[in-house]
Amino acid sequence: MFMTDPTQFDAVIIGGGAAVTEEFLPAFRNSTASYSVSLLKPKIVRAMDLARHGLELKLRP
């Protein structure tokens, strides 16, 4: 048996596990549990076309 439609389960209401952005105070947002995105592989960003899904990386000047 091999299901071809993947199903994702999350134990909490907000998806994304520890890599989630939350509004922790009204009008204030932050990545509440993850402090780094610099190791995210460019190959994966391109392969999944993450820019089309809204990913925009802002580099520190």
Next chain:
Amino acid sequence: MIDPSLAPPGQHVASLFCQYFAPELPAVRSWQDARAKAVETIIDTITEVAPNFRGSILGQMALSSMDLETKPGLVGGDIFHGQIRLDQLFSARPALGHGDYRSPIAGLYMCGSSTHPDGGVTGVPGHNAARELLRDRRRHARNNKARATA
């Protein structure tokens, strides 16, 4: 301010990643009670070198190891889902015999920080899990075809 969508104009988010705190406290204390004291200690420490820090705070949210266990589901508040040690890497992550992204349940795959090459938001565990899933899918299709022609 690099990303103005994080805070109203003229206001900022300061994010502090603070080490090291014991995930489990002595029996009479819990992080529910110890959190506020730890927050004060951290703010005091920063205020020693940045004197206007405490006075600039409009509000705060603190996540203790207990909170990280309750909400994102990080056991013991461990952001790496298990220590990154030589005996817990490569084929031994999360455990020997289960280092190929396949869970003991057929069709259920594992990725994330508890699988090789651990955390850091690299995307690599998910990439590798997808690779194994596709490999199983091709094998399944081949087997089906072989059965149909047999």
